[in-house]
Amino acid sequence: MKYIVCEKPGLFKLKEKSNPQKVEGQAILGVKKIGICGTDLHAYKGNQAFFTYPRILGHELAAEVIDIEENNQNIKVGDKVIVMPYISCGQCIACKNGKTNCCTELRVLGVHTDGGMQEQISVPMNLLIPANKLSYAEMAIVEPLAIGAHAIRRAEILPNEFIVVVGCGPIGIGIMKFAQIAGAKVIAIDLDPGRLSYAKDKIGIDYAVLAGATAVDKIAEITKGEMATAVFDATGNKEAMEHGLNYMANGGRFILVGLSNGILEFDHPAIHAKETTLMCSRNATLEDFEYVIAILKMGKFPVDIFITHNVSFAQMIHHFDSWLDPTNGVIKATVNF
Known part of the structure; x- marks a missing residue:
């Protein structure tokens, strides 16, 4: 063979x-x-x-x-x-x-x-x-979608909360869509305008924000100053992962889904002041696979x-x-x- x-x-x-x-x-x-x-x-x-x-x-x-x-x-x-x-x-x-x-x-x-x-x-x-x-x-596509489903389940996403997903690749798109299915309002962030347009116009994500100097202000505007109660990194990029906390509300969750092959650094007073819940989300379990299969059978993706x-x-x-x-x-x- x-x-x-x-x-x-x-x-x-x-x-x-x-x-x-x-x-x-x-x-x-x-x-x-x-x-x-x-x-x-x-x-x-x-x-x-x-x-x-x-x-x-x-x-x-x-x-x-x-x-x-x-x-x-x-x-x-x-x-x-x-x-x-x-x-x-x-x-x-x-x-x-x-x-x-x-x-x-x-x-x-x-x-x-x-x-x-x-x-x-x-x-x-x-x-x-x-x-x-x-x-x-x-x-x-069940396996990559299961990774996104696992991250959403791990973060215990609630209806109507604002979440940010950094990275409009396949894992990020899966996270966004499952967050919407859970009832959340989703803000996509990426450096690539084409991927942002894809996420918003093709996938139907609520908001698209270009990464850069104005991203924090734009998220503040969308959330009326409260910022996002959950932020997901789906890039694995060191700079993006270290910057993601700036999009998060006080008392929020920061979920690292992307894998960086190196050391990450966070300012402790900044994460302490927000009482940050920092978590990683790795792979998926059978429960996540079964959930994705059910969603696909219903035609929701x-x-x-x-x-x-x-x-x-x-x-x-x-x-x-x-x-x-x-x-x-x-x-x-x-x-x-």
Whole structure:
């Protein structure tokens, strides 16, 4: 079978190997569609944390079961499944407390172990989520949307509160849309006017504010001086993350969803005066995946608008560099097998 491997930063290779062999407790899947995420882009550029090369990328999988043993979900050969890409130990303090998303031994497909950029893959059966009622396009975006859903659930967003989301990439867009579904009033911030227009005009976000010197004043104007009771960073950019507290109201929450590969610095008197709740939101849990699937089944998320680019497996290497260029308007790229 064919697969694509990132040999080192900036270098993909198309190769062939034998099909995976059946292993007890695992299912063999045929990959049908896969989403390209920020982790893949950062890995290709060589600035992804927790990463080693060579690596087969890809953890946003829409797949079909080729071989599976009897299982408690009654998943059968031919069924459509989403792969929850977080392999947790089930024994550590986080797992025992239901926080499998931050397991002390966590391994993520496509990051710590080879992922789905291959025609077939063998994965533990407990990672499979049935998805026969979803399209492959819907299935391929469940994982990134689950990250946004987890952040919204973690922050306990309430109806009618003003929230700020910094970063109009795919994770940021997911956070914004799920915040709206929760009843919040959403302010999007980005450096790119094109992405702000996309968030407001295509996705339907309430307010769009250009990042920069006037952003704080603009948010004060929108919120009548109160600022946002929850601020989400979906950039992973050090400067943006350190500046995000300026958008937050006294008594507010600051939620770091983006991952910065370095040290962040905050002025303690400033965060203390606001009695800031500072939290991180990492990955997602089964509960978040199930919530996203339910939202997609109800047609409450604009899938066709969210997926801006789509190519075949054979074309992926040729197109990948263009997805790094913001001027190409990429929000979510997907690959068909």
